[in-house]
Amino acid sequence: MHSHTHPATETQEHHLHGSGEGGAASASTVPEAKSDNSHCGKDEREAEAEALTEVVAAILFYKKFVLNGWIYRRLRHIDDLSERHREIVSSLGTIDKIKTAERLMRENYRFLLELVRSNAFGTMPSLASGLEDFKTWYKGFFEDRMYSEGPIVKDGYMDKVLSTLKQLVREWSEEGREERDQTFGPAIAALEREFANVEGKSRGEIQVLVPGAGLGRLAFDICCRGFSTQGNEFSFFMVLTSKFILNSSQSVNQHTIYPFVHQFSNVATTNDQMRAVRIPDVLPSNMPFAGTAQFSMATGDFIEIYGSESEKEKWDAIVTCFFIDTAKNALEYLDTMWHAMKPGALWINVGPLYWHFDNVEGESSVEFTREEFIGLIKKTGFVLDQEQFEECVSLPYTSNARSMLQYTYRCFRCVARKPR
Numbered sequence: 001m002h003s004h005t006h007p008a009t010e011t012q013e014h015h016l017h018g019s020g021e022g023g024a025a026s027a028s029t030v031p032e033a034k035s036d037n038s039h040c041g042k043d044e045r046e047a048e049a050e051a052l053t054e055v056v057a058a059i060l061f062y063k064k065f066v067l068n069g070w071i072y073r074r075l076r077h078i079d080d081l082s083e084r085h086r087e088i089v090s091s092l093g094t095i096d097k098i099k100t101a102e103r104l105m106r107e108n109y110r111f112l113l114e115l116v117r118s119n120a121f122g123t124m125p126s127l128a129s130g131l132e133d134f135k136t137w138y139k140g141f142f143e144d145r146m147y148s149e150g151p152i153v154k155d156g157y158m159d160k161v162l163s164t165l166k167q168l169v170r171e172w173s174e175e176g177r178e179e180r181d182q183t184f185g186p187a188i189a190a191l192e193r194e195f196a197n198v199e200g201k202s203r204g205e206i207q208v209l210v211p212g213a214g215l216g217r218l219a220f221d222i223c224c225r226g227f228s229t230q231g232n233e234f235s236f237f238m239v240l241t242s243k244f245i246l247n248s249s250q251s252v253n254q255h256t257i258y259p260f261v262h263q264f265s266n267v268a269t270t271n272d273q274m275r276a277v278r279i280p281d282v283l284p285s286n287m288p289f290a291g292t293a294q295f296s297m298a299t300g301d302f303i304e305i306y307g308s309e310s311e312k313e314k315w316d317a318i319v320t321c322f323f324i325d326t327a328k329n330a331l332e333y334l335d336t337m338w339h340a341m342k343p344g345a346l347w348i349n350v351g352p353l354y355w356h357f358d359n360v361e362g363e364s365s366v367e368f369t370r371e372e373f374i375g376l377i378k379k380t381g382f383v384l385d386q387e388q389f390e391e392c393v394s395l396p397y398t399s400n401a402r403s404m405l406q407y408t409y410r411c412f413r414c415v416a417r418k419p420r
Contacts, residue, residue: 007351011081055236057145058061058157059116060138063109065158071102073116097270104258104274108165109258115244165259166398167238171217171279172245175401183350183395184218187319190348190388190415191222194317200226204292209315209340211302212323220295222319224287228294232302239299246297247285253278266404287315303332305341313342322351322397322411328365330373334380344420347382350393352409372410389414 028047078089089095113134117126124141125133145152170176195206203226210219213231215238233239248281256276267273287295291410298305305311318337325332337347355371357365368376370391377384397409 021399036409039147043190052240054154054237055240056116056156057141058153058161058237059112059240060141061153061158062112062161063106065106065153065161066105066262071098074098074264077354085354093270097273100270100274101261102200102315103392104261107256108258108261110250111255112161114255115241117250117344118244133397153270162235162259162262163258163398164241166400168241168245168257168279169259169277171215172282173277174281175277177281179396179399180217183321184221186413187218187321187348187350188221188225191227191317191319191346192225198226200289201292203227204289204294205319206316207314208317208319210319210321212236212320212326213297216246216297216414218319218321219297220246220284220287223293223295224289225291226359227288227317230295231297232305233297233299234301234344236299239297245280249280249284252281255279260400261403263400265399268404269361270404303336307336311340313340315340315345316342317346317348320347320349320351322358323353324349324351324373326356328357330366330368331376331380333383334376338380338382338418341418343418345418347418349412349416350395350411350413352395352411354409374414377414377416381419383419385415385417 075095078086078095081089091349098383117124117379123137125137143151161389170179191208195203198206206227208219208222208227208229210229210231213219213233216231216233217227219231231242233242236404258274259277260275263273287293318341324330324333341347353365353368353370355365357363358367359365374384393411394408395411396407399406399408
């Protein structure tokens with residue numbers, strides 16, 4: 001999924017829905033991961049491997065980044081206080097709070113290492129094989145990067161690591177249920193209304209595509225209604241994490257993460273900041289219609305994959321959630337959807353128009369108002385269902401429900417059809 005971004009502060013990281021670190025097309029399915037590299041040439045595979053390495057480097061750099069930037073810096077600032085002020089701060093438990101945050105950040109790091117290891121990245125040893133083996137491998141991995149031409153970690157990538165933890169809350173935790181119900185719920189309800197006369201066990205022939213699928217929960221939930229569903233995602237941060245959750249989860253609430261531990265501003269209580277979130281809230285391998293409905297995740301550029309001849313008029317429905325504004329040119333997205341949809345197929349959309357390449361140096365971008373975008377939909381040939389159109393719906397995105405600062409997007413919902 002792409003990056004819905006709030007003002008750049010320590011406590012508000014980028015919201016990932018897909019960004020420029022993705023690669024060529026491939027696919028993975030639940031419960032057993034598979035790959036389809038038929039779209040990829042040798043150069044594309046090399047570019048994909050390089051992009052993947054950049055993402056892994058950011059994930060592995062998490063501990064050093066957060067301990068230096070969040071913990072040690074704060075402790076130094078307290079040391080710089082006058083003796084009287086240090087005593088007051090200490091009496092409030094602030095130093096203990098920072099040390100607790102350090103411990104929980106280390107727990108996050110263990111989770112992230114497990115995530116990377118589950119994706120069988122290179123020769124990375126398991127922590128279970130011994131800490132020294134891992135330290136040796138880690139040192140070698142970053143020494144190679146230190147002597148390369150590029151930075152140790154790409155600009156902005158550490159924000160994406162932090163946001164991935166929040167994305168896990170949104171998609172795969174009980175705490176994220178309310179946000180999912182607000183955002184995914186109406187889209188799934190529109191799909192259910194469209195195929196209300198088809199029983200769940202008979203819906204496997206209905207093909208649903210979810211571009212900008214993020215960590216795969218919306219696509220998974222649709223498949224749990226009996227529809228054969230494919231999620232498409234470009235960001236390797238999302239791809240690696242969704243593959244880990246979808247293919248490696250053994251039990252409900254198997255993992256514990258601390259996604260809000262990095263937020264030191266707009267916090268009401270220490271417990272709010274340090275609270276644990278357990279994932280996943282459901283076991284992805286337990287699909288109610290596994291015998292009839294297929295589920296897959298395809299990695300790669302939406303236009304490249306679904307604009308191909310093999311995808312022409314293949315899909316019965318497309319569901320887009322916080323996706324449309326990732327386009328450099330929204331008309332290309334609309335043309336690609338039109339190409340991929342069967343005559344009579346339904347398109348269900350919800351999201352803002354936070355055009356992601358607006359004023360990005362070196363990137364071409366065309367931005368539209370909501371009014372203009374609705375005009376584009378009609379000129380492409382889609383017929384809007386006026387009864388299901390909502391022009392202003394306030395929705396959160398990877399929000400911290402207990403934060404003293406809340407952001408919402410004024411989104412619009414629409415349902416449109418490709419005429420028969």
